[in-house]
Amino acid sequence: MTRQRPALLFALLALGVVLxxxxxxxxxxxxxxxxxxxxxxxxxxKWAEIFMQSHxxxxxxxxxxxxxxxxxxxxxxxxxxxxxxxxxxxxEKDLVEIVVARDGLAIIVHPSNPVRGxxxxxxxxxxxxxxxxxxxxxxxxxxxTVVTREEGSGTRGAFQExxxxxxxxxxxxxxxxxxxxxxxxxxxxxxAIGFISLGLVNDxxxxxxLDGAAASEAHIRDGxxxxxxxxxxxxxxxxxxHAKAFIDFVLSDEGQALVKKEGLLPVR
Amino acid sequence: MAGTGRxxxxxxxxxxxxxxxxxxxxxxxxxxxxxxxxxxxxVGQGTxxxxxxxxxxxxxxxxxxxxxxxxxxxxxxxxxxxVTVGALVIGVPFGLxxxxxxxxxxxxxxxxxxxxxxxxxxxxxxxxxxxxxxIILVPFIRETFGGPGLSVLAASIILGIMILPTIISISxxxxxxxxxxxxxxxxxxxxxxxxxxxxxxxxAARSGIIxxxxxxxxxxxxxxxxxxxxxxxxxxxxxxLLSPVRTLTSNVALEMSYASGEHREALFATGVVLFVxxxxxxxxxxxxxxxxxxxx
Numbered sequence: 019m020t021r022q023r024p025a026l027l028f029a030l031l032a033l034g035v036v037l038x039x040x041x042x043x044x045x046x047x048x049x050x051x052x053x054x055x056x057x058x059x060x061x062x063x064k065w066a067e068i069f070m071q072s073h074x075x076x077x078x079x080x081x082x083x084x085x086x087x088x089x090x091x092x093x094x095x096x097x098x099x100x101x102x103x104x105x106x107x108x109x110e111k112d113l114v115e116i117v118v119a120r121d122g123l124a125i126i127v128h129p130s131n132p133v134r135g136x137x138x139x140x141x142x143x144x145x146x147x148x149x150x151x152x153x154x155x156x157x158x159x160x161x162x163t164v165v166t167r168e169e170g171s172g173t174r175g176a177f178q179e180x181x182x183x184x185x186x187x188x189x190x191x192x193x194x195x196x197x198x199x200x201x202x203x204x205x206x207x208x209x210a211i212g213f214i215s216l217g218l219v220n221d222x223x224x225x226x227x228l229d230g231a232a233a234s235e236a237h238i239r240d241g242x243x244x245x246x247x248x249x250x251x252x253x254x255x256x257x258x259x260h261a262k263a264f265i266d267f268v269l270s271d272e273g274q275a276l277v278k279k280e281g282l283l284p285v286r
Numbered sequence: 287m288a289g290t291g292r293x294x295x296x297x298x299x300x301x302x303x304x305x306x307x308x309x310x311x312x313x314x315x316x317x318x319x320x321x322x323x324x325x326x327x328x329v330g331q332g333t334x335x336x337x338x339x340x341x342x343x344x345x346x347x348x349x350x351x352x353x354x355x356x357x358x359x360x361x362x363x364x365x366x367x368x369v370t371v372g373a374l375v376i377g378v379p380f381g382l383x384x385x386x387x388x389x390x391x392x393x394x395x396x397x398x399x400x401x402x403x404x405x406x407x408x409x410x411x412x413x414x415x416x417x418x419x420x421i422i423l424v425p426f427i428r429e430t431f432g433g434p435g436l437s438v439l440a441a442s443i444i445l446g447i448m449i450l451p452t453i454i455s456i457s458x459x460x461x462x463x464x465x466x467x468x469x470x471x472x473x474x475x476x477x478x479x480x481x482x483x484x485x486x487x488x489x490a491a492r493s494g495i496i497x498x499x500x501x502x503x504x505x506x507x508x509x510x511x512x513x514x515x516x517x518x519x520x521x522x523x524x525x526x527l528l529s530p531v532r533t534l535t536s537n538v539a540l541e542m543s544y545a546s547g548e549h550r551e552a553l554f555a556t557g558v559v560l561f562v563x564x565x566x567x568x569x570x571x572x573x574x575x576x577x578x579x580x581x582x
Contacts, residue, residue: 056544084544163434168519169352170544178353186351189361189522192436192530195514195540206425207434 050260053081054088054101057121057172057215058249062101064276069267076260085172089113092252098261100252103172104179113252118268120283122216123176123245124225124233126201128208133157135227138244142181144211147188152209164191165200165212173197176247177213217281235283249282328561332554344555350521352541352549359559361523365438365531366507366563368524369517372442373449373506378499380446381453388454389461390483401458408451416515419444424516433528436518441531444512449502456501460494461487493574500571504564510535534560 052062059082066078083091085102089110092100106115125141127133133155136144143149144162153159166187167174178187192210194200200212205222216233219225225233231242238246251257257265267273274284336344339357347358384404388397419440428435464487472482488495510533518530519540532540538553538560545553 082543084546087544087546161433168540168544169350170541170546170549172544175353186354189350190520190529192434193519193521193532193540195543203436207428210434 049077050099050264051079051081051097052088052099052101052251053083053091053097055085055103055172055249056082057103057176058101058118061119061249061277061280061282064280065264065268065273068272068276069264072267073263076263078260078264084170085175089252092254095254098253099257099264102250102252103247104175105248106250106252110252113254114256116251116253116257116265116269117248117285118251118265119249119274119277119285120238120246121249122233122235122238122243122283123173123180123213123247124216124219125211125213125228125245126204126219126223126225127211128204128206129222129224130208131157131224133226135230137229138181141228142183142185145177145182145187145191146185147190158209160209163203163207163210164188165203165210166191166193167197167200167213168193168195171195173213173215177245180245180247181213215281219281238283246283325561328554328557331551332556332558335548335551336555336558345559348523350537352545352552355548357548357552357555359534359537359556361521362532362534362537362556363559364523365517366533366535366560368438368531369441369445369513369533370503370506372438372527373445374499374503376442376446377449377453377502377506381450381498381502382457382495384450384454385457385461386483386487388458390479390487401455404451404454407447408455412448412509412512413515415444415448416512419512419516427528431528433526434518434530436516436530437528438517438524438531439527441513441517441533442527444516445506445509448509448512449505452502452505453498456498457491457495460491460498463494464490497571497575500567500574504567504571507533507567508535508560508564510539514539534563 052066059080062080066080070076070078081097085104088097088100089102089106090100091097092113100113102115103121106113125136131152133152136155140149140155145164145166147164149155150162151159152162167177174187192203194203197214197218200214201218201220201223204210204212211226216225219233227233228243228245231237231244233243233245237243251265251268253261256262269285274286277284335357339355344357344359345363346360347356348360349356349358350361384400388400392400423440423443424435424437426435427433427437427440431439468486468490469482472486473479477485513533514536517533517536519532519536520530521532521537522529524531534556537556541549542553
């Protein structure tokens with residue numbers, strides 16, 4: 019009898035290993051769950067980290083999924099706070115929204131590009147595939163390499179809404195799946211143009227002036243730089259308990275200092 | 287007493303044996319069942335949307351705008367095809383030449399050196415190939431031929447290199463499997479070594495070589511990471527070798543992170559199309575290698 023056990027055990031183990039490989043990580047304590055926009059996620063992660071340092075008895079869990087999924091999760095109760103990097107649409111307006119930061123969208127080109135500024139209408143034409151040569155913008159006689167984000171991305175959604183409106187981004191555009199790869203491609207292609215979060219612009223690329231306004235905090239504040247989107251926290255009804263404590267922290271000087279440090283625009 | 291004890295021990299061993307066999311069988315079947323689960327899952331998730339919007343518009347539609355409910359996979363199907371054919375155009379001549387040199391024109395020492403090196407190629411992760419492509423090949427193409435650099439050409443070259451180990455090792459095996467008497471007979475008839483290769487060995491090893499090409503093709507069509515990094519991923523039928531292109535695999539991997547609802551289902555449908563293509567390729571490969579075994 020005792021000698022059968024190893025074999026039996028082996029069989030069960032093997033079956034277990036093969037059939038149930040997705041054993042979940044041990045339950046992490048989560049008193050508060052945030053889900054939604056992957057544009058906000060990295061910042062929410064940092065807020066949560068600092069928040070949990072000063073409130074060691076709170077567990078904050080941040081998940082991605084995209085703005086729409088976050089709003090849905092908030093409505094279904096799967097998370098207490100939904101994160102949205104776009105304005106709420108008509109039938110979503112019943113949720114309470116709190117602006118926690120704002121993010122500019124930068125149109126970036128290679129640093130060697132002689133073109134300093136464009137009109138938003140021209141950006142629209144470029145991404146619609148109607149304007150294809152830098153010469154028409156005062157640059158060299160070279161084809162424009164248009165770099166966009168993939169369908170479903172929040173940044174693309176914001177760009178579509180703020181710049182393109184109902185016009186489609188043309189299908190021949192190079193498509194990448196993160197802000198980082200878009201920046202990487204533009205940084206290495208002298209004729210490329212792309213869009214990323216303003217906070218992620220570094221010295222490898224240059225942000226173009228739009229309609230005469232430089233992509234800077236001052237111009238966003240006075241309203242002359244138009245490509246700005248809100249970072250929203252949404253909740254069902256007025257936030258209370260853990261959610262309220264966390265939002266209060268995010269809106270506090272400490273929370274907003276982080277916003278500023280990361281290249282976003284504080285709300286206060 | 288001793289006899290029954292031995293008998294009992296024998297029974298026990300026999301039973302143990304049976305248990306181990308059962309356990310191994312269960313494990314073996316669970317591998318098969320994984321395939322079954324994958325098939326059922328992908329087909330279950332992916333086909334409803336295909337029929338909802340019509341199989342024809344799904345397969346031949348040229349617009350891929352999931353946010354507007356436009357799910358045309360044609361650019362990606364063509365894209366996969368272009369990149370795969372491109373990879374074969376580059377990989378097959380190099381791979382076959384290499385196989386011929388290894389089996390017919392090189393000493394044992396050279397073979398011992400080169401073969402492991404080629405097999406090492408197969409062990410390099412695809413993300414490394416992609417990275418090399420982005421850093422070296424893409425700028426080179428952009429500066430030499432123009433265009434964005436991220437292109438059908440770049441993807442074809444990198445995938446062509448990636449399928450070399452598959453093509454070489456299977457071709458070498460099938461060339462080596464040609465009976466020595468064929469070679470000897472050909473040489474005895476006064477043929478040169480090249481003539482022997484061309485007129486005797488290639489025909490004799492044909493089905494093995496075809497199988498190697500088809501398996502290489504399977505690898506090229508299924509490659510994802512390297513393709514995403516170097517192909518540019520534009521959801522448009524490429525106009526030239528220098529245009530960016532999106533393959534079926536890239537389409538899934540690129541968009542899955544934020545896809546929800548019908549968009550997500552459409553990505554599963556992309557998986558179904560890919561699945562069918564790869565199944566067909568594998569069946570063809572199996573059929574040709576089965577024929578090879580029947581041949582003397």
